[in-house]
Amino acid sequence: MSTEDGAKTWSTPLAKTLADVINTTGPVSVAAYMRQCLTAPEGGYYTRLTEGRDQFGEKGDFVTSPEISQVFGELVGIWLYAEWLAQGRKDKVQIIEVGPGRGTLMDDVLRTISSFKAFANSIEAIYMIEASPYLQKQQARVLSGNDNLNKTDLGLTNTCKYLPGVNIVWCEDLRFVPKEDTSTPFILAHEFFDALPIHIFQNESNSSIPASSTIMTPTGPIKPKHGALAPQNQWHELVVTPIMSPPPTTTASPEKLEKDKMNVPEFQLSVSKSPTPHSLYLPQISPRYKALAKTPKAIIEVSPESLSYVSDFAERIGGSSPTPAPSTQTPVSASTTLKGSTPVASFKKEQPSGAALILDYGTSNTIPANTLRGIRAHKRVSPFAAPGTVDLSADVDFMALAETAINASPGVEVHGPVDQAFFLETMGIRERVERLRKGAQGDEEKIKRLESGWTRLVDRGPTGMGKIYKALAIVPYIEGKGVRRPVGFGGGVVG
Ligand code: SAH
DSSP states (O other): OBOTTSOBOOSSHHHHHHHHHHHHHOOEEHHHHHHHHHHOTTTOTTTSOOTTOOSBSTTSSBOOHHHHOHHHHHHHHHHHHHHHHHTTOOSSEEEEEESOTTSHHHHHHHHHHTTSHHHHHTEEEEEEEOSOHHHHHHHHHHHTSSOOOEEOSSSEEEEOSSSTTOEEEEESSGGGSOOOTTOEEEEEEESOGGGSOOEEEEEEEEEOOOTTOOEEETTEEEOOTTSSOOSEEEEEEEEEEEOOSOOOOOOOOHHHHHHHHHHSOOEEEEEOSSOOHHHHHGGGSOHHHHTTTTOTTOEEEEOHHHHHHHHHHHHHHHOOOSSOOGGGOOOGGGGGGSTTOSOOOOOOOSSOOOEEEEEEEEESSSOOOSOOEEEETTEEEOTTSSTTSSEEEOOEEHHHHHHHHHHHOTTEEEEEEEEHHHHHHHTTHHHHHHHHHHHTTTOHHHHHHHHHHHHHHTOOSTTOHHHHEEEEEEEEOOTTSOOOOOBTTTBOOOO
16 A cells, blocks of 8 residues: 555554664564564454454454363363362362463363362362453453452452362463462463464575675674585574665555455565574474474474473473473573563472363474464455454464473473363263263254354364364373373373
């Protein structure tokens, strides 16, 4: 779009801010672009006010499993109960959810848990990790019955309508959730990791870094110490730049121009010519990336924020490794992008306890490549059009999460990923739906909804939710006790 004097106009205020920043300080990583588009305080996709309409459901941009059927959250609640039983009925339980959306999953989980009295009594507090102040209020309306949030040292709080005497605490970041050696944290992450920013690297053969090139770091530019490097395979980061050229003049109607404005990409990806702080270290953190070091044009997507979150999950369950895990070590220059991963004092647990259940879409064992996508109103759109109005996400690299969790804590084991269909079916989705169907006799509408909901969740077709969504569990590893498969991952109920 351009004004009469030929100056470019941007689709959203955020697009203009991003373009101005890039034009002043240089191209930004895909991760920095995603972070701004998703959670910038002014105009981020999750953080902006959406005037009576949120991102979820048929009227929003996408539908998630907990929104499709109450059975999803009920089975997750039963999974937590089964873990709590298998671990010897611990007290001081924390229920934590990262990225809770509308609060539907937690609502179904807490309603289910409230009928297991001993488990419910062991719960000390519920923590909701949510970046959006509007969604925090929405979650409070669902879980507390009102959105009067009280400020405390940890965050905002309200009571839980299902568990008398238990508080719900809203925090922007997992780091604010107390980490105690005697706590038993049960952590849920549904469609959270796909919303965390990724860096993208492409392997370039015959890549040589010119002697004159400077490396941009958050603390300022630095020159390579040894001048130009000999040509060789190297990882180059894909970076984001604005498309500055005004589009050709058209005779289209103002309505059409307005519509186009929301769909035309305003930014583009290009291969960074010089190394970035991230291209120098992220492709080195795992043998899986190193195995592709000599494959020209190989592309890898790496989400350091995801790795940092999953390390935190593992440490809360199993205590931290005596030596820091290789995949979370960060050069000081890049620490600003790695929330929560700055070296912390080692955290010892009295005994490993708790669990994390990660449900999302992504790859089981391959490294995601070319998976950055934009979604608006249930349709794929360019991730570079109308920043802040489009949901951005990328496939979750489950193997990277598993590898990182194991490196982060000697006190955990990881199970899965298994397909969502396998998880839900072995958790008893058929039996649960059958019971609900009997209870709904005569209510044809409800029966239809139940039927279509559960079949959609376990659909094993190539693009079905049962196939593309996966479940991964992080559970305690206690020396001498051997491996115990959790229910839903091939194990039976114990305890
Ligand atoms: N779990 C929900 C919502 C998934 S959408 C469901 O399945 O329906 C992603 C959620 O994560 C939203 O609630 C969004 O506001 C939140 N979110 C995204 N990035 C975040 C971040 N960096 N920190 C905390 N919350 C974040």
